[in-house]
Amino acid sequence: MASTLTDSHAHVSAHVPAHVPGDPQHHRSLQHHFETLEQQKDASTLGMWLFLVTEIMFFGGLFTTYVVYRSKWPLAFMEASHSLSWKLGAFNTAVLIVSSLTMALAIWAAQVNRRKMQVGFLMLTMVLGLTFLGVKAVEYQDKFEHHHVPGPHFEWHEPLPEGVTSNQVEVFFSIYFIMTGLHAVHMICGIAVLGVLAFYAWKGRYDSTYYNPLECTGLYWHFVDIVWIFLFPLLYLLGAHVH
């Protein structure tokens, strides 16, 4: 069986040249199991979306946890949310939105065959991602210093409304750290992938005929942005009008 396959392959390659410059049917990035580059691109974006669906459910479980506990203890969530800096949260939201723009423009640069611009936008996206993580680190440090991290060292000294306990506030911070932590892990992975892409973009691997890795990474990056778009109002803005 194996030899039959090898023979037929040899038969085909004897008649069809491995690479014809300018012929999209024999593009260097076209995998042999796809007919055309367009079919290959549609297949990879569909596959990426299937992965993103699992990501929606991954974060979805945590959003559900948030909804259940917040409907149970709305006042505790308001008090806890008020201790977060909405200014840093808003700044980070803006940083991520700008990074989504630069990611979209990196793909645009590939589509119009601007290699250096492509690398520039990818690097800019990475820098913005790192800026986000830097601000996040400052916020986490502040939470550690104030003993707002859930666990044996959790302390809450602010006055609480009638019926609200510090344990309920602690639950908010558990959800806060798990959700923003998981989001930050996704950012770190995204930045690492962007680094690899920037390297290959510099080598000239992506142009208007082939940029699937950019497109798929873009989908991932924008998805992580969408998660934050929901996290920002749900975590940071609940207590803006209480005090």
Place this chain on the structure above:
Amino acid sequence: MSEHVSSVKSYVAVFAALMVLTAATVFVANFDLGWANDVVALGIALTKAMLVLVFFMHLKHSPRATVLTAVAGFCWLAILIVMTLNDYSTRGDLQILGK
């Protein structure tokens, strides 16, 4: 279909809309509107998510199978949240002893 190239202008317009909506959500949070605070915040977040999905994630120019996959994902998320809340919000309603 997948050959579509969106203009820089359209990307910048979407970006500007996202920034304005972010400012709007921060502004509205300063007023005590009761339950309406959540409705407005989620409405703005959903609008922002739609803008990112349709324009930045190119769903506008994607094959139907891709759009269907994306929509299906969010439908399952809605089922997860609605059915879970359906359970939690009605616990104890039947007054069954030992539950």
